[in-house]
Every structure is written in C-alpha cells, then in structure tokens.
Amino acid sequence: MKAKSIRNWYLVHKWSSLICTAFMLLLCITGLPLIFHHEIEHLTGDHPEPVEVAEDAPRITLDGILETAMKRVPGDVPIFMIFDDEEPIVYMRTAASPTEAEDIRSNAYDARTGDHLPAPPFDEGFMWVMFKLHVDLYAGLPGTLFLGIMGLLLVASIVSGVVVYAPFMRKLDFGTVRADRSARVKWLDLHNMVGIVTLAWLFVVGLTGVINTLATPIIKLWQFNEMSALIEPYKGAPPPENLTSIDDALRIAREAAPGTEPSFIAFPGTDFSSPFHYAFFMQGNTPLSSRLVEPVLIDAGTGELTVKAELPWYVTTLLISQPLHFGDYGGLPLKIIWGILDIAGIVILGSGLYLWIGRRRSTLESRLRELEQGADAAVTA
Known part of the structure; x- marks a missing residue:
C-alpha cells in the first residue's frame, strides 16, 4: 500500500x-x-414476581385486565398493553391522553389472575439511569x-x-x-x-x-408512508366513541396471523396505531420470528379486520438490530x-x-x- x-x-x-x-x-x-x-432486576427485586396459580384456576380476560388497570389510574387512557416474553405478566402503559405519551405510567398485572404486581417505577433507579x-x-x-x-x-x-x-x-x-x-x-x-x-x-x-438511534425517525417514516395509506378510507371520519372488546379483536388478529401471539397492543390514537384502530403487533415463537412482529389493524369501533400489514424493510432492519445489539437472541449463554x-x-x-x-x-x-x-x-x- x-x-x-x-x-x-x-x-x-x-x-x-x-x-x-x-x-x-x-x-x-x-x-x-x-x-x-x-x-439484575430479578436479583434486586425490581422485577414483578407472579405467584403460583393452580392449573384449573379461572383465568381473567384482557378486557378484565384493562378494566382493573384503568380503575387504578382514573383520568388516564390506555396507551399500550405489553406482554412479557418469559413470564405471565401484562404491562399496562397509560397517560392523560394518547398525545401526551411522554408522561407514561406503567403498572404490571398477572396475566392469569389480573392481580396488580408491585414493582418500582420503570423510570427510576440504577437501571433507568x-x-x-x-x-x-x-x-x-x-x-x-x-x-x-x-x-x-x-x-x-x-x-x-x-x-x-x-x-x-x-x-x-x-x-x-x-x-x-x-x-x-x-x-x-x-x-x-x-x-x-x-x-x-x-x-x-x-x-x-x-x-x-434512528428508531424514532424510522417509526415516523413508517407512520407517514404505510400507516397513512392504510387509514386513508377513514379520512374525515370521527374516532369511535365506544371501543370493541380487546379479546374479540385479538381473536381476529390471531386468525389473520396464524401461529402468532401478541407482543404488544397499541390503543387508538397512539403513535403505533391510528385514531380508529387497535394495532396488534403479533410475534412468532422462534428466536428470530419473535422479533419480526406483524402489525394487524382491527377497527376499534366494529371489531372487524382492516388489514394485516407487511413491515417495510427499514422497520424490519430496526427490529432485528435491537435484540442483536444486546445479545438478546439466545438466552443467558x-x-x-x-x-x-x-x-x-x-x-x-x-x-x-x-x-x-x-x-x-x-x-x-x-x-x-x-x-x-x-x-x-x-x-x-
């Protein structure tokens, strides 16, 4: 040289x-x-710990968890319902309005019983810093x-x-x-x-x-391009006043994306949905497919399937990059x-x-x- x-x-x-x-x-x-x-969160007691539940014990519905969660935060609206990948835990994220999502409150619930699980605020402590x-x-x-x-x-x-x-x-x-x-x-x-x-x-x-680091611009680009096109038929329509059952909507989402389970649900009006839809982000059960979510939009007013969307390549690249960055593909080893x-x-x-x-x-x-x-x-x- x-x-x-x-x-x-x-x-x-x-x-x-x-x-x-x-x-x-x-x-x-x-x-x-x-x-x-x-x-670390398990060792320090900062992670919610579900209790043992008998196999034949009655199970609560997602609608029941939502109802319990909203009673705990009067005046808030639901933003996200997030499902733990490893334990029967559902995290409810709420805020004063979908457009004020920077001031989010998070509470954890047992996915089987709906019991509130005590945990420190997610935006405090050593790990948050x-x-x-x-x-x-x-x-x-x-x-x-x-x-x-x-x-x-x-x-x-x-x-x-x-x-x-x-x-x-x-x-x-x-x-x-x-x-x-x-x-x-x-x-x-x-x-x-x-x-x-x-x-x-x-x-x-x-x-x-x-x-x-480009996550925010990538999501905004997806909203501007793909999401805007998907909700074009709703242009000028008022948002639904009464929302349909989440459990019924999830059943439709599972039918649209067989072999998947929800990773998280975005409620109407949030950045990941539209004013008219539940957005179910469905994931597979393999190390790779569990990261490549499939968005399924369900009309929040009627409960009918609007579309199962395909993620553009730049969002897929982002979803693959996030767990790869922290080695979150193959467990503890x-x-x-x-x-x-x-x-x-x-x-x-x-x-x-x-x-x-x-x-x-x-x-x-x-x-x-x-x-x-x-x-x-x-x-x-």
Whole structure:
C-alpha cells in the first residue's frame, strides 16, 4: 500500500477514534448491566414476581385486565398493553391522553389472575439511569442522534484500523505482545490483539447501535408512508366513541396471523396505531420470528379486520438490530458471551485512550515508521 494511502487511513483512524472513544467507553460501561437487565432486576427485586396459580384456576380476560388497570389510574387512557416474553405478566402503559405519551405510567398485572404486581417505577433507579445514558445521554432525540454519529465514527475507526495495521501485523505472530518492550508498546500490542479478536463483534454492535438511534425517525417514516395509506378510507371520519372488546379483536388478529401471539397492543390514537384502530403487533415463537412482529389493524369501533400489514424493510432492519445489539437472541449463554466481549471492548477503548494520553511528540511519519520497524524487530528477535 502506498505511503500516502496509509497516511490518509491513519488519519481517519486517529481522528475517528479520538472523537468517539470517550462516548463509546461510556456506552460499553452502561451497556454491560443492560445486557443482564432481566437478571439484575430479578436479583434486586425490581422485577414483578407472579405467584403460583393452580392449573384449573379461572383465568381473567384482557378486557378484565384493562378494566382493573384503568380503575387504578382514573383520568388516564390506555396507551399500550405489553406482554412479557418469559413470564405471565401484562404491562399496562397509560397517560392523560394518547398525545401526551411522554408522561407514561406503567403498572404490571398477572396475566392469569389480573392481580396488580408491585414493582418500582420503570423510570427510576440504577437501571433507568444506565438506560438513559446509553440511549440519549438525558438529551432526548438530539442526544440519541449524537450517539448515532459517534457510532458511525466507531465503524470508521474499525475499518481504518484494519487497513492501517493489517500490513504491519502480518509480520508478527497472532496474539504477540512484546513484553520486553516499553509499556507503551505492550499496550499497543494488547490494543491491536484484542481489537482484532473482537473486530466482528465491535462492528456488529456499532452498526446495530447506529440503526437503533434512528428508531424514532424510522417509526415516523413508517407512520407517514404505510400507516397513512392504510387509514386513508377513514379520512374525515370521527374516532369511535365506544371501543370493541380487546379479546374479540385479538381473536381476529390471531386468525389473520396464524401461529402468532401478541407482543404488544397499541390503543387508538397512539403513535403505533391510528385514531380508529387497535394495532396488534403479533410475534412468532422462534428466536428470530419473535422479533419480526406483524402489525394487524382491527377497527376499534366494529371489531372487524382492516388489514394485516407487511413491515417495510427499514422497520424490519430496526427490529432485528435491537435484540442483536444486546445479545438478546439466545438466552443467558449468549448474554454471557456478549458481556465478555463488552469487557473486551472496554479494554480496547481504555487502552486506546491511554495510548493517546501517553503519546510522545513525534511526526506522523515517524510513528508509522516506528510501528513497522517494531514489527520487523519482533520477527528477527
């Protein structure tokens, strides 16, 4: 590779790394507990715990859960009904109105009995702080989009790092750490070795993180394009005054999407539905199909099927990216692997920061020459 080309790639690697390192280090640190959020919440008692119920005990309906939930929050309207993937728990999200959904209240109910399950507020505590720092730095959508830019810089840093260091590292045995050299050289070797080992993971997590930061624009685009077309026949019609049974609507949704169960239900007037519909987001029972939801719109006034919609490719990409980012596909074993790789990412970012802070004053050409000579010396030693 020509010296000028190496110089350009080195500059890309240097400045993309410098700009994003501190923020990526923060994301790796906050992301580590988020990988195990379900397990941590169980250990700390922050997760609702359903009690054992006899097999022949009577079961409550979704309409019954909704009625119980709304009595608990008088003056609110239902926003979402969310179904736990692993336990018989239904979360009811309510707010003063569908358009004031930023001030949401969440309560958990036993899906079998309808009993309220005590749990700390979902927007408080250690895990909430980690979540907010990881998602938007407590700055809302601007913070989320800023982190997306940092993620793009991380991807650029990874690609340029491979281009710059691959020719030099061919002269060293894989995993070589020159322990007889200075502390800076040892840290450089460690930085490069761990970086290569975790290269694919860092690239995937960085890229899926960037996609996740676009969640709000992606959903808005889906609403503007697909959802607007679906509700065109309702244009000018008043919203229904009396809503049909959720259980009856769910039966229709299951018939429209056989072999699926609801992941969540969006009530009329929310961002995920329309003023006229229940939106049932149905999921399969495999690790992949459980993430690729199928929206089924049911007329909330008549209970009739409006349409089973196909998600556009950009929404499907988002839905695949979200669990992949946190290793939430293969249960605890995959989470442990993700956690180990996350720690490796912290080592890479921390060592890169150390190498920058402890850098010597030298020209770019001398640093590149030193790197190549160091590799040559290791081969002849």
